[in-house]
Amino acid sequence: MAYLSDAKPLKLTDFAKMRAAGEKIAVLTSYDSSFATLLDRCGVDIQLVGDSLGNVLQGHSSTLPVTLEHMEYHTGCVSRGVHRSFIMSDMPFGSYQESPAQAMRNAARLMAAGAHMVKIEGGAYMAETIRFLVERGVPVCAHIGLTPQSVNQLGGYRVQGANQLQAAIMKDDARALQDAGATFVLMEMVPAALAGEITASLQEAGTIGIGAGVDCSGQVLVLHDMIGVYPGKRPRFTRDFMVGASSIDDAVTRYVAAVKDKSFPAAEHSY
Numbered sequence: 305m306a307y308l309s310d311a312k313p314l315k316l317t318d319f320a321k322m323r324a325a326g327e328k329i330a331v332l333t334s335y336d337s338s339f340a341t342l343l344d345r346c347g348v349d350i351q352l353v354g355d356s357l358g359n360v361l362q363g364h365s366s367t368l369p370v371t372l373e374h375m376e377y378h379t380g381c382v383s384r385g386v387h388r389s390f391i392m393s394d395m396p397f398g399s400y401q402e403s404p405a406q407a408m409r410n411a412a413r414l415m416a417a418g419a420h421m422v423k424i425e426g427g428a429y430m431a432e433t434i435r436f437l438v439e440r441g442v443p444v445c446a447h448i449g450l451t452p453q454s455v456n457q458l459g460g461y462r463v464q465g466a467n468q469l470q471a472a473i474m475k476d477d478a479r480a481l482q483d484a485g486a487t488f489v490l491m492e493m494v495p496a497a498l499a500g501e502i503t504a505s506l507q508e509a510g511t512i513g514i515g516a517g518v519d520c521s522g523q524v525l526v527l528h529d530m531i532g533v534y535p536g537k538r539p540r541f542t543r544d545f546m547v548g549a550s551s552i553d554d555a556v557t558r559y560v561a562a563v564k565d566k567s568f569p570a571a572e573h574s575y
């Protein structure tokens with residue numbers, strides 16, 4: 305297999321080039337140094353230190369108990385294992401919603417721990433905060449559609465944007481987040497057709513999908529779902545890449561290849 309560990313670290317400009325060339329961006333979650341090194345050498349473009357660590361590492365039933373200290377710790381672990389991958393870290397529940405100043409103070413701690421970009425859940429109402437961070441040197445990924453930190457408001461982990469009113473609001477949200485300076489708009493559990501429309505409508509920002517169809521600029525999955533390790537119920541949008549693989553390296557390499565050649569996600573993983 306091709307080891308990419310002596311490749312140059314990816315920069316924001318590399319993602320713009322990939323998008324211009326029509327090359328899909330392969331993203332996986334990552335929480336520790338050993339897996340970070342593995343994902344790096346298998347060609348994963350972005351490693352997301354996700355607050356899904358509340359589920360997959362800590363055994364919680366939601367991401368709400370995850371703290372900034374947890375995110376700093378795991379961001380540091382990942383950053384020490386990475387050579388090439390870009391590192392994105394989730395801002396945990398309660399660490400950014402109060403004010404742009406609160407968001408900046410806490411984003412700075414994740415960046416100091418090794419993040420290259422932070423991810424923030426929420427629609428157009430987060431645009432002011434995103435602009436504040438971007439103007440101060442913090443690249444931002446916005447996260448819309450199913451936003452797990454709002455599970456108590458949403459009433460469950462369900463597809464979002466399924467009716468015309470919701471779809472119109474989501475399109476406006478994506479535009480506002482792009483205009484605020486978000487580098488990426490991540491869409492979770494969004495109908496494939498709507499996610500494709502939103503991706504086509506954005507010039508400046510790329511999109512990353514999870515359960516959002518194949519027409520996004522990139523794809524993300526939770527690592528423990530795609531290697532068949534997560535013991536809970538796995539959402540329909542996941543695929544176990546260990547099936548037919550000879551090793552974890554092989555599974556991750558196949559995931560990257562499947563994202564790049566657009567064979568993942570298929571219709572069965574989409575809504």
Ligand SMILES: Nc1nc(=O)c2c([nH]1)NC[C@@H]1CN(c3ccc(C(=O)N[C@@H](CCC(=O)O)C(=O)O)cc3)CN21
Pocket residue numbers: 355356359360367452460461462463526528529534537538539540541
């Ligand atoms: N292991 C893991 N994988 C994830 O994808 C993930 C996490 N944890 N934690 C944070 C959020 C929560 N997510 C979830 C959790 C559950 C469903 C789920 O049960 N989906 C069902 C449909 C449920 C319904 O429509 O009512 C599915 O079959 O897709 C989806 C996303 C996605 N994220």
Ligand SMILES: CC(C)C(=O)C(=O)O
Pocket residue numbers: 333352353354355356357394490492514524525526
């Ligand atoms: C599922 C992805 C998008 C995420 O936010 C996480 O892993 O926390």
Ligand SMILES: [Mg+2]
Pocket residue numbers: 354355356367394452
């Ligand atoms: Mg998350």
